[in-house]
Every structure is written in structure tokens, then in C-alpha cells.
Amino acid sequence: MLAAAAAVTVALAAAYYPPVKPAGYGGDGGFLGAVGRQESTLGTPNWRCAFAYFAANSLIPFGFWVLPIRCWNSNAFRSAEMVRKVTYRPPGTEHNLLNEVNLSLREKSFGLIFGRSGSGKTTLLQLLAGLSEPTSGSICIQKYDDSGNPIGLPEILTSQRVGIVFQFPERYFLADTVLEEVTFGWPRQKADLLFKEQLALNLQNAFNSVGLTTISLDEDPQSLSGGFKRRLSLALQLVQTPDLLLLDEPLAGLVDVVAKFLLQMSDWKARADVVNLLKELKKHHTILVVSHDLR
């Protein structure tokens, strides 16, 4: 019966598989998967597909992966980040870490790349962030009109359009105060006043969207709670108003919900805090998360 349920689910899900296959193979042969979901504000729900999505999710306890599903109709499609046939081989090595990976992520949607440790998830994020160059293939943004037809040619996704939050981002805090941390690298010359005003406005918006309005700017970033440190590292990226926000294992190091009875409440809260924050952020930003932990 389980096999029959799985077959039905796979068939339903396959019917709504996105046009660009969001899957690839990592360096050690480990499977990389992807899940994407369009925000309801951008389209009308496709209920048959939503049913398939929930059916697929219900099979996780039995060892099935979540399948990539498009749950909303495409008529509100405005732009998408596209990874096309990307292969990556580090310079001086003989093996590809990524082989012809394809992925598409719509504007203001939330994507999840999952796969076991060493399958190439971080490598893919580094390529998307422009920290390394694909050996072959392309990473671009394609704009679409309201009917879903492409507008013009795809544009290259430059590093200025991407924000990346690495694993354990708090380890990279440099300054003694929150204010110095967020303004690090800002222009110092008077001529850049307008630009600084824009950054200050962005900063206010970023702090509002990650719920950091209650902390003092004089506080030492290292003295913040685990959840607030993650909020600060997200705000640092949001100040730059990226088109795409990449998060590498955003829950790494934060205590699991199941440990809440064994550990202090504040430790548990850090993880729940970040999960709730991501739920809020995905309403307004295009977010791609990598994780080996599907929970």
C-alpha cells in the first residue's frame, strides 16, 4: 500500500515538475535535491499540485525525499534566477564537484537545496554568489511578463545582486558594536552623503524586517543571543538589498526543538526564532537555503 501511495504521489508530483530540472550530482556522487515554493501573493494556488506537495511531504518519515513541486500557477511569474548546466571543477583538480546542475527559482520564492554532507551544496552557493566561476554553464536572471513569456535575454547574475550568509555567520563578526558591524565598509567621504543616506534607510528597513529594533546599536555583537546573532547577519546582507539571498545551513549550531526539554529554553528559542524569521522574510525576498537537515 505504501508503494502504491508513493507511486501515486510521484506521478502527481512529476506532472508539476518545474520546466528546468532543479537537481544535480555532487562531487562525491551524493544526490542534491531542491524544493521550491512560490509565494501566494504572486499567484493563485494550484490545489492539485498543493495536494501532491503535501502527499510527498507525508512520505518523508518513510524515507522518501520531498520532490520539487510548483504549487502556484505561473501567470504571476516576474523573474527567476536560473542555473543552467553548471559544472564546476576546482582549478588544478581532476574531478568535477558539480555536474550540469540546473535550477530555477522565481522572484520572491523560497528554495531549499538539500543533500548529504560533501555533496556540493556550499560549492553551488559560492558559484551563485560569484565567489567562484563555473567551469561551464551559466547563472542568470530571466525576466518574464504577466503571461509568463520571457522579456529580452537573460542577464548575468552579478555578485552585487546576491547576499550570502555563511554557516556560523557570527564567527565573522569583526566590530565591537552593532553599529560598527553594520557600517563596516561604508563610504567615509563627504561626497558619498546621498549614498550613505540610502544605506541608512536600507539599514532601518533591514533591521525592521529581521526584528532587530529592540537592541542597542552600542551592544557588542558577540553578547547577543544565538537567534539575534543570526538576525544581525541577515540584516548585514539585507542592507545591500540583494535580488537573491543565500543562506548556508541557517540553523547550524542552534539547538534542535527536540532538545528543548533537555536544555535551557533560551537555547531552544534561538532555533525557533530563526525559523519564524525565515517564514517572514520569504514573503518579501527571494531566498535559497542549503541544508542537509530537512526538518
Ligand SMILES: Nc1ncnc2c1ncn2[C@@H]1O[C@H](COP(=O)(O)OP(=O)(O)OP(=O)(O)O)[C@@H](O)[C@H]1O
Ligand atoms: N577547492 C576545492 N578543491 C577540491 N575539493 C574541494 C574544494 N572545495 C570543496 N571541495 C570538496 O568538494 C566537496 C563538496 O564540498 P561542499 O562544501 O560544497 O559540500 P557540502 O554539501 O556543502 O557539505 P556540508 O554539508 O558538509 O557543508 C567536498 O568533498 C569538499 O571537500
